[in-house]
Amino acid sequence: MVDFKHLDTGGIVLTNVETVPGRQIQHVYGLVQGSTIRAKHVGRDLMAGLKNIFGGELKGYTELLQESRNQATVRMLDQARELGANAVVNVRFTTSSVAQGASEILAYGTAVTLA
Amino acid sequence: MELIIFLILLALGYGFGKWAESRHYSRIHRREGETARQPALTMEKVPHARPVAEVWVAQGSAVIAVDYYKKFLSSIRMFFGGEMHSYASLIDRARREALLRMKESATEADLFLNTRLETACIVGRSGKMVGSIEVLAYATAIRYEAGAQTAA
Numbered sequence: 001m002v003d004f005k006h007l008d009t010g011g012i013v014l015t016n017v018e019t020v021p022g023r024q025i026q027h028v029y030g031l032v033q034g035s036t037i038r039a040k041h042v043g044r045d046l047m048a049g050l051k052n053i054f055g056g057e058l059k060g061y062t063e064l065l066q067e068s069r070n071q072a073t074v075r076m077l078d079q080a081r082e083l084g085a086n087a088v089v090n091v092r093f094t095t096s097s098v099a100q101g102a103s104e105i106l107a108y109g110t111a112v113t114l115a
Numbered sequence: 116m117e118l119i120i121f122l123i124l125l126a127l128g129y130g131f132g133k134w135a136e137s138r139h140y141s142r143i144h145r146r147e148g149e150t151a152r153q154p155a156l157t158m159e160k161v162p163h164a165r166p167v168a169e170v171w172v173a174q175g176s177a178v179i180a181v182d183y184y185k186k187f188l189s190s191i192r193m194f195f196g197g198e199m200h201s202y203a204s205l206i207d208r209a210r211r212e213a214l215l216r217m218k219e220s221a222t223e224a225d226l227f228l229n230t231r232l233e234t235a236c237i238v239g240r241s242g243k244m245v246g247s248i249e250v251l252a253y254a255t256a257i258r259y260e261a262g263a264q265t266a267a
Contacts, residue, residue, distance in 0.1 A: 021166030055182025
């Protein structure tokens with residue numbers, strides 16, 4: 001099953017609200033982002049074809065997209081670390097289908113330092 | 116011959132789709148009861164005046180395929196127009212499943228702030244109409260300091 005446990009952020013706090021509850025923001029660096037474009041392999045597409053008759057969850061796709069999302073988040077975290085930030089607030093995730101069989105996952109947020 | 120294949124696919128889609136849907140809904144109802152103590156809120160502020168111990172982003176997602184029967188119903192619907200009930204239940208299931216996965220991945224959280232639900236359409240290589248739908252749920256998980264009382 002897909003693991004949704006929070007990934008190792010290396011001490012950087014992530015939130016999708018404008019503050020970090022219980023903490024004060026000291027300095028704002030600006031936008032950080034990470035993205036990845038993934039293609040599904042043919043085997044997974046075949047399975048999806050079958051599932052399109054019977055219906056149900058496409059576990060392979062759920063996993064693939066979640067892996068990509070983690071990858072995008074890690075890239076965003078790397079940018080934040082380079083700036084010297086210790087938190088990223090107001091994180092957003094978007095998924096878009098850029099071509100048939102490929103999707104882009106983007107994670108972005110505002111890098112800040114907490115007091 | 117083609118008509119027979121079509122009818123078989125339709126019957127398979129209807130049968131398995133119905134069966135999977137009722138099983139899924141009973142699972143969803145049970146799990147929603149189990150996670151009821153962790154509310155998912157859409158506001159950005161912590162509603163209680165309690166010290167916060169930990170903050171992180173929790174997420175859950177699900178990709179659900181449309182079955183053949185629903186696809187057939189929708190193609191009729193697309194001709195006449197109107198509300199597509201057959202897809203509504205499908206997206207509802209995906210959304211609730213994603214939300215439940217988010218909550219289950221963060222069992223230590225007391226509540227979730229600024230919960231976002233996003234729906235994206237995943238097009239297969241063949242590029243036929245609606246392939247499958249991804250729903251992502253994410254939020255800021257909050258864990259309060261243990262033992263502190265609610266001073267509302």
